[in-house]
Amino acid sequence: MILQSRRSSIALAVLPDLVTANQGEEGILEVCELLISRGVGIEAGLLSLGDARQFVAAGVAGRCVRAMVEPLDADPADAVAHAEAIENTLHEAGVDLEQVHHGDGIASCGGSTSALSPAATASGLGSRTPQFCPTADKLRETAT
Numbered sequence: 001m002i003l004q005s006r007r008s009s010i011a012l013a014v015l016p017d018l019v020t021a022n023q024g025e026e027g028i029l030e031v032c033e034l035l036i037s038r039g040v041g042i043e044a045g046l047l048s049l050g051d052a053r054q055f056v057a058a059g060v061a062g063r064c065v066r067a068m069v070e071p072l073d074a075d076p077a078d079a080v081a082h083a084e085a086i087e088n089t090l091h092e093a094g095v096d097l098e099q100v101h102h103g104d105g106i107a108s109c110g111g112s113t114s115a116l117s118p119a120a121t122a123s124g125l126g127s128r129t130p131q132f133c134p135t136a137d138k139l140r141e142t143a144t
Contacts, residue, residue, distance in 0.1 A: 015040050020068055024051040029058050041065040043100070047072055052086040056093040067095070070102035079103050 021032050022045035032042050042064040046052045048071070055061060067090060071082035083101060090097070 017041055018043055018065060020045045022047060022051070023055040023058075024048060029060060032060055032064075036060075036063050043068050044097070045070060046086050046090075049082065049085050049089060052089040056089060056095060061090075061093075061095045061097060064097060066098040066100060068100045068102060070104070072104045074105055076103075 015035070015038055018041040019035060020043045021028055021035070024045075024047055035042060042060075044055050044061070044064045044067045046055060046067055046069050055067075061067075069083050069086050071079045071086065073079040073082050087099070090099075
């Protein structure tokens with residue numbers, strides 16, 4: 001029912017140039033195929049290593065515009081390790097899409113707490129950062 005509802009919405013809607021399609025969602029490949037057939041670019045949302053593996057296995061990467069790597073780990077070190085694992089999965093599969101990196105909460109902040117892995121930073125991959133990233137002192141204040 002949900003997929004049919006999505007198909008109906010896509011069939012009738014004025015569509016954007018680009019959408020983020022989180023690859024872990026049920027029925028997302030069918031939605032991607034339909035959007036691509038309507039001329040909409042796909043940014044593949046990869047929130048987990050499982051999402052990255054599913055994306056690679058689906059074979060849709062060559063028709064996507066870019067990949068958004070967005071590990072949802074709250075701990076910055078875990079987020080970086082997770083992002084690296086997602087990047088490695090894409091690299092090993094020969095997926096060379098432009099990447100935009102996102103983080104969740106403090107893991108999205110710059111510097112040593114960034115969700116960007118060192119490989120992503122070195123290659124100049126894009127990053128979206130929040131307007132407010134608390135300092136470690138501010139985080140300690142908030143936690144007490």
